[in-house]
Amino acid sequence: MEQVRLNIDGVDVVTTPDRTILEAAREAGIRIPSLCYDRRMEPYGACRICIVEVEGARGLLPACATRVTDGMVVRTDTEELRRIRRTIIELLLSDHPRDCMTCESAGNCELQDLAYEYGVKETRFPGEEHHYEVLADNPLIERDYDKCVLCGRCIRICREVQGVGVYDFVNRGFEAVPGTPYNRPLTETPCEFCGQCVSTCPTGAIISIPSKGKGRPWQVEKVRTTCPYCGCGCQIDLHVRDGEIIEVSSPVMVGPGEGNLCVKGRYGYSFVHHPDRLTTPLIRKDGELVPATWEEALGMVADRISKALDDKGPDAVAFLSSARCTNEENYLLQKLARAVVGTNNVDHCARL
Amino acid sequence: MTNSIDDLEKAGCILVIGSNTTEGHPIVGLRIKRAVMKNDCKLIVAEPRHIRLCYYADQWIRHRPGTDVALLNGMMNVILAEGLADEEFIRERTEGFEEFRKVVEQYTPERAAEICGVEAEEIRRAARTFAGAPSAAIVYAMGITQHTTGVDNVLSLANLAMLTGNLGKEGAGVNPLRGQNNVQGACDMGALPNVLTGYQPVSDPQAREKFEKAWRVDYLPGNPGLTIMEMVDAALRGEVRVLYIMGENPLLSDPDIRHLREALEKVDFLVVQDIFLTETARYADVVLPAASFAEKEGTFTNTDRRVQRVRKAVEPPGEAREDSWIIAQVASRLGYDMGDVSAPAVMEEIASLTPSYAGISYRRLEELGELRWPCPSPDHPGTPILHVDKFTRGKGKFSPVEYKTPAEEPDSEYPLVLTTGRLLTHYHTGSMTRRVKPLDELVPENRAWINPADAERLGVAADQEVAVESRRGAIKVKARITEKVPPGVVFIPFHFGESPANALTNPALDPVAKIPEYKVAAVRIVTGKAMEGLEYVTA
């Protein structure tokens, strides 16, 4: 692809013409603040936080929605821009609960980050605030539109990425707010509960119910792993606090899912900590499975395999390996069958 | 998959057949939707049920369950008759075309339409769309394979791809979607009765010799072992005495539960190594508590051959241990020292014995995040698209495939066709998802999907509890009355132990792949008083 040269804040940047100013700047290590931007979706240009000055352009331009052109000279951090961004942040805060103390998204909130960066403690423009009912009409996704900044990310990710379109804005002006058709509960819409809207919401307006109150971003360790469900192989981050998985997210643009997950991938983790988990070997005694030590259990397994080998030969033993276990474990099990027991009686549920 | 998940977005046409992609493989489904929404890809859905992808489809073909070969032959007949085939590809890259042509010529769209229960024009249109696209990808899943004609179905798809030159290039390919996180890996690792790792046949003395040497054993058996369904039969015959099951729940996932339960009861010794006391584990003599995916290191290989890392995030509960540790302990008690069974060390051993994994190591995976096999050397970037210049066997072979009826067809006694499958919210036998409270709350119980016409005829109301009965057993389940299934067809998901669809399914196998026919079984619906006399199977 042809190359485009532009100058951003005095830095010469070379990129391709399919890039927006925001993308080109981020690639060059220049951070332009944003709120309605999510790289998974088409540019939207609604929050106006990312506005920049482009020499020769009529008015200020949203960096997220403006493609670079050759010779462009861009300024991202002038006094005027900072002033306007501050006004925008103050306007947003003028209709936003100041409950960061208990908000689920504190520490993971782009509005909070902006207020922090621009030092906005209070708004010069207090006025009417919305008080919507919190919508928890399903077991997974809670919506509190008092915290909505109308960035449209939930609407767009549902429509553009998920291809479903459960949400759109309803009403106009100050009364505009995202909603479902006829404000029906999510369970009565085509919602797939993928939680993509949760993943993109920049504030605490849409949150995951199972993670509520379980931990702050700085209290968790994120462990990158592969989703244990279908064969897509999405990359997921397990959020772990004090030995418990409290949330799952997916790194944007990484792996087959590119940061998108389905309902199982995002919400199907708590089985790991289910009280039904087996915590000790069991041995059948008098018809009942009773707890045993590893020594007893393993000894018994080895004994019975040896006995079958002695009585009937290796093909009297059969192994079912697992499409849910790792490559290494499958390898070891077939090695156990072939090298140790001496049988090719090893299969798994590939066909099922 | 011959191509990659990302590659699907480059397709000009996608044929989805036998896959409810948005529920079974949601993220692949998402990519297909995006191909349609963003890139004007033409989507053809061939599927008896109305699935969500139908909303995005250019064309939906509602053929009868089990008639895929007829449909595909009909499409190929049109492609040949209308001169839409890729002559150059056929000439340069394939063989066996003439015999194939002779068979396909028998399947006029009219004849195929008759078999499939669709209009001939639909078959023509699909053929033209598929063959007319600059690149066309085929996506399929268990709706294609879980038939007694599963192999025939797959061969037909391969025929279609070769006929239109849609192999070895971007946005094309034959792309099976593997149903579980690591089916691909389990196969790659030789957890199959006839092959060692990387599909090296057990019958190949050279391969055996290599492994004998590496594993420091004198002898490895060269005769293929038993497949899962054969193990069941062998157990019933008393030939298999010890059954060692790791991380599987066949009692819910295998066809004809009653038959399987007999086998589990019959074996002398059953070991189940799992994270829960599954329906199967309840029959075990020894249960070994294993670590879940979040409690261990390792790799999974996904459906597009991507090897990716699994990392330990939390400690296993109580005395549960990693499967690798357990296996090594058993081996050592049988007198074999497996040595270092840490995941990186095992991968090193796999790489040294498996040409397609030779270039894969934990160091590289840490660095790159993923590697797609074949990856034959440590500097190889991996292979997103298979068969670019040539097929594994050299030339691609056309297979003449005749349509065959399913093993069990509806009759006056069992007049309905049962087909089984998955729901978005649940996974396989539900041992995981049904223990996730919010997921189980979303879909807490099973439903048998019945077409309104059938429901009316049978006098079944929505949510009414009915019995569904096949020659193998009966289950109680509530009815969901929906146009999403065609008249004459009942769909039941198999995730629910309390009303297990696999109590009804037919264990008839594909003669080659030994895959059971989950997608077609004859059943009847019983209501009212008559339900009382039935004996119900639960897992």
Next chain:
Amino acid sequence: MSGNGRTKLVLGYGTCGIAAGAAAVKEALEREVSAGGYDLELDIAGCMGFCFREPIVEVFYPDGRSVVYGDLTPKKVPQLLQAAAAGEVLEEWVVRRSDDPTAGEGDFLANQHRIVLRNCGRLNPESIDEYIARGGYEAARKALTTMTPEEIIDEVSKSGLRGRGGAGFPTGTKWGFARRAKGDQKYLVCNADEGDPGAFMDRSVLEGDPHAVIEGMIIAGYAIGATQGYIYCRAEYPLALKRLDIAIAACRERGFLGEGIFGTDWNFDIKIKKGAGAFVCGEETALIASIEGKRGMPRPRPPFPANEGLWGKPTNINNVETLAAVPWIIAHGGEKYAELGTEKSKGTKVFCLAGKVRRSGLAEVPMGYTLRQVIFDVGGGVREGKEFKAVQLGGPSGGCLPASLLDTPVDYEAITATGAIMGSGGMIVADSSTCMVDLARYFLSFTQAESCGKCVPCRLGTKRMLEILTRICEGEGEPEDLERLEVLAADIKAASLCALGGTAPNPVLTTLKYFRNEYEDHIFHHKCTAGVCPALITVKINRDLCTGCGACAKICPVEAITGEKKEPHSIDPDTCIRCKLCLSRCPEEAIYAE
């Protein structure tokens, strides 16, 4: 309009006429003509522009004279018919006479220069034959059969025509972009989503001369290479929609729309898309979204519709007035059009005179006329002889200009320099009884309600500005409020996504600039000089003038007025809600607000 030797009566039958009672007059005319056995021809026409005298009938005598009568009622019809049949003129009803341009309100038209409105009121808009008879479709035929698309674009460029929807972008240049844009399919959209309060020129043209717009579209479509046109017209314009439907059907019948038009191999057709009346859908990208069936919300530009418009295809969008001027330009040549106007603003502009102006109606004048000429020479000055205070130009997006700027010429750049905008051409005249803070509040309440809610500055900024203005009007303004308004106005203008937000603060900024004292009076002295803001006024009765007739006490909804019969009354200020109903009722004008 005359012709076959018979006297013809043409009734103004646009929405303005119908609203004033033209339907009843029409019925009376038909009834009386047949009852009286008159040999008179009856017809209808669109709005002539004399909205202030509707219902209107123009009588065409066989000798070529014509007389316009206004303020008609069914009762006046028999007398009108008698006079018309007798060839007499009813002097006291005359609005305009063709043989004496100074009679009646004649100078209203005499001071205009009508190009866009050339046919409005002059023909039956439901008759394609009448349009053809006045030279209609000759320009389109000429364009399609004798000119290349490039030549047409050249001609339009030469005319200097600029977008009449408000922004004033050169039309020829815009067409050139669309012409050069690559695409297998291109679209032409006529923006008929007229939404400014007080603007009705597009409606009048669509109702009065729909074929002019369609002909303009045929020419534009051919010039840019679009085979499909859309007219996006609000559903609140049922008459315009009906007449467009009739006109389009007639065009298809004549082969002016459809395949191979005018015998060429060019295809062009038009679909009508009814808008649901969202003001923001006048913005190009929101309009496109609305046609596509999405919620009408703008998106950032670029990409401009010329490259990525309707359904992602190159799309050219022109306003009704712009398109209606095109046939004239092609027929008479661009240079002829460019003879009118100023250096950068050529041709004519249609204004809608409204508010406290004496003659409210349609005024088309050459660019370069001063506001004074428009308001006083054409509009006849302020009603009831009151003092001119301000004129709001360009509707809610525009600005409010004081008397000192009355000599500003009608010219895009000159008007923009004042802080107002040309906009679509609304001119709302204010007199001394208008409170400028209240006026700004009114316009902001409109834009606030019509904001789509997408971008933060517009959605929340205009809301906060409105709240501030409201509290100022309610006497609760704070000293810091003026600065708050200025900060918000500047930042909303700079940062809004589309022109709705980008111009919404204009009424506030211009009133702050030209009438700051009124804001200060409200905030610091709790005084509304114009006597409008209820919280800041007291309604009083001048005891010297009051005759004690009791009319005020009767109408007072809160019984705040008391007094003995024939004795001066008084108002209890605590009960009074300052609705001022009594003011209008008092025959002695004894009641006043201060």
